[in-house]
Amino acid sequence: MSKTNYHMTADEFRKAGREVVDWIADYYEWVESHPVVPSVAPGDIRASLPEHPPQSGEPFASLMTDVDKLIMPGITHWQSPNFFAYFPSNTSFPSILGEMMAAGMGVQGMVWKTSPACTELETHVLDWMVELLGLPDRFLSQGEGGGVIQDTASSAVLCALLAARERATEGQSNQQGIQDRKLVAYTSNQAHSSVQKAARIAGIGDESIRLIGVNADFSMDVDALRDAIQTDRENGLRPFFISATVGTTSSMAMDSLTEIASVLDESIWLHVDAAMAGSATVCPEHRSIHNGLEQADSYCFNPHKWLFTNFDCNCFYVADRSALLGALAILPEYLRTAEHDAGAIDYRDWQIPLGRRFRALKLWFVLRHYGAEGLQAHIRQHLELAAMFEQYVMESDHFELIIPRSLNTVCFAHREGNDWTEAILEQVNRSGKMYVSHTKLNDRYTIRMVVGQRTTEERHVRGAWELLEEAAMRLKEKNDA
Numbered sequence: 001m002s003k004t005n006y007h008m009t010a011d012e013f014r015k016a017g018r019e020v021v022d023w024i025a026d027y028y029e030w031v032e033s034h035p036v037v038p039s040v041a042p043g044d045i046r047a048s049l050p051e052h053p054p055q056s057g058e059p060f061a062s063l064m065t066d067v068d069k070l071i072m073p074g075i076t077h078w079q080s081p082n083f084f085a086y087f088p089s090n091t092s093f094p095s096i097l098g099e100m101m102a103a104g105m106g107v108q109g110m111v112w113k114t115s116p117a118c119t120e121l122e123t124h125v126l127d128w129m130v131e132l133l134g135l136p137d138r139f140l141s142q143g144e145g146g147g148v149i150q151d152t153a154s155s156a157v158l159c160a161l162l163a164a165r166e167r168a169t170e171g172q173s174n175q176q177g178i179q180d181r182k183l184v185a186y187t188s189n190q191a192h193s194s195v196q197k198a199a200r201i202a203g204i205g206d207e208s209i210r211l212i213g214v215n216a217d218f219s220m221d222v223d224a225l226r227d228a229i230q231t232d233r234e235n236g237l238r239p240f241f242i243s244a245t246v247g248t249t250s251s252m253a254m255d256s257l258t259e260i261a262s263v264l265d266e267s268i269w270l271h272v273d274a275a276m277a278g279s280a281t282v283c284p285e286h287r288s289i290h291n292g293l294e295q296a297d298s299y300c301f302n303p304h305k306w307l308f309t310n311f312d313c314n315c316f317y318v319a320d321r322s323a324l325l326g327a328l329a330i331l332p333e334y335l336r337t338a339e340h341d342a343g344a345i346d347y348r349d350w351q352i353p354l355g356r357r358f359r360a361l362k363l364w365f366v367l368r369h370y371g372a373e374g375l376q377a378h379i380r381q382h383l384e385l386a387a388m389f390e391q392y393v394m395e396s397d398h399f400e401l402i403i404p405r406s407l408n409t410v411c412f413a414h415r416e417g418n419d420w421t422e423a424i425l426e427q428v429n430r431s432g433k434m435y436v437s438h439t440k441l442n443d444r445y446t447i448r449m450v451v452g453q454r455t456t457e458e459r460h461v462r463g464a465w466e467l468l469e470e471a472a473m474r475l476k477e478k479n480d481a
């Protein structure tokens, strides 16, 4: 008799599921002692995989074996306590469990009707976030505004730009496109590349986005912004969008929102990208980075960076949701519901894709597990460790700060210049014992030390510093010889 049911049974799932949970828990014990960056060359992982897909299904045990054998050798361990590169993308057990349950429910939350709790929990948790971060009330869902979970900050800025475009064209850009509209957008030359990408996608184009220069602390030079806007207006162009950054990717520089707000008028939309730094404002003592935010039309930050919530989870807020809906809502008959007509939130109208995952569940789990005080305590620990590291740099004979520390990011370099700094970065990363990445600030090759992994403790930060000092010492001996 031929087999007719190939599905995993519930009992098999129970058993395999427990093994997977154990595997994940073991991973966090094991990861600390493993090289943060794998030593594989492009093509190595593929070459180890079978050429053809399996004809017959395989037992789950062989999948688990192959994850360990074929996949783990090619994993960069973002969750290692010794990962200090790029930005953290931290997670936590409550978040992982929320993610599992969301996968288990397998709901699509595109409209209220397709899963009411998916929509309502999201609205509720995003309102909680306003309170937790001390964000302006205009972002609360009870008023004209509201929040939504996007996959990434990149999607958030694209949605903001589309809403701004539609508002600037009095609701005509969707109908007529934006040919000859002469729209111009502004951001600093330190802003994340996603702003430029959004401008391309929205048909604004690289030529119509001004990358404004920065001050010595890498914050946007608002006088230059004011001049650029004036010049563009004099040339018959239409400034319509500014994206300010609270915590730039290179150096965690903070644009001054109050200064930027002073050049705004009704015709310009202000978006604020606080992808990483936003999480710090769970601590009241860091809220000043948001001064002026009450003038912004939209705002976003990523709990998937520094708030113990696994990727993907971006909280995006608008002060006037009708602008966003005006840009993105299209109602085909097959998605019409009585609840929509009665005013229920259909989040598909707040984002680019139709389908949407139940992301609010993991965020809710994180907030309930840690509470405000738990989140504050861990953010403060990271900031103390970053301050400790900054102190090491200041007292070092080899290294110097390129700029003063901003939150959890320390930008430093070897005193002897770029070649030395680069050689040291490569050496410590090759050791496998830590991972840092670099940027260029005023042509200085700069190492960025970013503290934000859930499991990072003082000994890891101290260990990283010792490796850096050793590498510097060895390089000096080599050059002296």
Ligand SMILES: *Cc1c(COP(=O)(O)O)cnc(C)c1O
Binding pocket: 087, 151, 152, 153, 154, 155, 192, 194, 245, 247, 248, 249, 273, 274, 275, 276, 302, 314
């Ligand atoms: C990380 C980062 C982004 C991009 O984040 P995604 O969520 O991956 O799109 C954008 N802006 C800033 C300031 C960032 O730090």
